[in-house]
Amino acid sequence: MNTDRIEVDIKVPNQTRYLCLIGHIGENIALALKHYGGDREKLAYELNLVLTEAMANAIQHANEGDPAREVHIEIGIIERNLTIRVYDHGQGFDIRQFAEPGHPLDEHGRGIYLIHTIMDQVSYLPSSGGHVLEMSKKLD
Amino acid sequence: MNLSIEQRGSAVLLAVHEERLDAHNSSELKAQMLKLFEEGKNNLIVDLQAVRFVDSSGLGALVSGFKNASSRNGSLKLSGLQLQVKSMFELTRLHRVFEIFSDVDEALASFS
Numbered sequence: 001m002n003t004d005r006i007e008v009d010i011k012v013p014n015q016t017r018y019l020c021l022i023g024h025i026g027e028n029i030a031l032a033l034k035h036y037g038g039d040r041e042k043l044a045y046e047l048n049l050v051l052t053e054a055m056a057n058a059i060q061h062a063n064e065g066d067p068a069r070e071v072h073i074e075i076g077i078i079e080r081n082l083t084i085r086v087y088d089h090g091q092g093f094d095i096r097q098f099a100e101p102g103h104p105l106d107e108h109g110r111g112i113y114l115i116h117t118i119m120d121q122v123s124y125l126p127s128s129g130g131h132v133l134e135m136s137k138k139l140d
Numbered sequence: 141m142n143l144s145i146e147q148r149g150s151a152v153l154l155a156v157h158e159e160r161l162d163a164h165n166s167s168e169l170k171a172q173m174l175k176l177f178e179e180g181k182n183n184l185i186v187d188l189q190a191v192r193f194v195d196s197s198g199l200g201a202l203v204s205g206f207k208n209a210s211s212r213n214g215s216l217k218l219s220g221l222q223l224q225v226k227s228m229f230e231l232t233r234l235h236r237v238f239e240i241f242s243d244v245d246e247a248l249a250s251f252s
Contacts, residue, residue, distance in 0.1 A: 016163045016164035017164055019160075019163060019164050020160055020164065023160070023193065041224070042224070045224040048193060052163070052193075052195045053196060056162070056163040056196075059163070060163070101233065104203075104232070104233050104234060104236065104237050105203055105207060105237065106203070107200040107203050107204050107207075108196075108200055109196075110196035110199060110200065110232055111195070111196040111197075114195075114196055114231065114232070
């Protein structure tokens with residue numbers, strides 16, 4: 001097989017203690033890819049960051065900090081296309097307000113901006129009983 | 141959160157002994173810095189040598205400390221940033237906000 005094909009589907013409680021677990025999965029996927037021509041260490045950090053930010057966002061803004069809820073994450077790599085989906089069960093938020101960098105001294109609001117700088121495409125759409133943050137990137 | 145705090149001349153060295161500074165532990169760092177400011181310790185060096193990963197909430201905690209120190213006529217300086225952590229500061233343009241030193245000794249020298 002000439003390209004990597006990886007699918008990961010994971011559900012974790014809506015708690016920040018699991019950010020490390022999810023981030024490490026992203027990091028390890030980057031390090032395990034059979035075919036990647038770029039800076040692997042950089043990609044590992046980026047996937048760690050994207051997953052950490054997306055999950056933290058779901059916990060704090062979409063699932064409203066309710067520890068009884070869960071966050072559902074899908075990571076797929078097919079034909080060098082990476083897609084990450086993070087499902088939440090909340091009311092959602094307006095993703096557009098965070099797409100641009102804020103003031104350097106703002107204490108909040110950098111997470112979605114960082115996701116935008118790393119991934120090629122980012123959308124946040126209604127999904128059954130909540131929303132899904134979908135992010136994709138070409139891995140060349 | 142695993143931190144160490146030590147008075148070093150006119151500054152307090154706060155070393156973060158965690159692999160990650162993220163939404164799970166950044167509020168503890170923020171609270172610890174606030175405690176130091178309330179004790180009148182307004183010149184801080186935050187050493188991130190052990191930190192391999194920082195997310196937006198970790199950056200936010202450091203920005204909060206920076207603003208608090210500045211408003212009390214002190215300063216918060218950073219040392220020991222690993223390569224990928226440093227690139228996070230560049231990506232968010234925070235490298236223009238913070239004074240960043242390669243190690244604790246350099247940061248300490250800047251206070252004397």
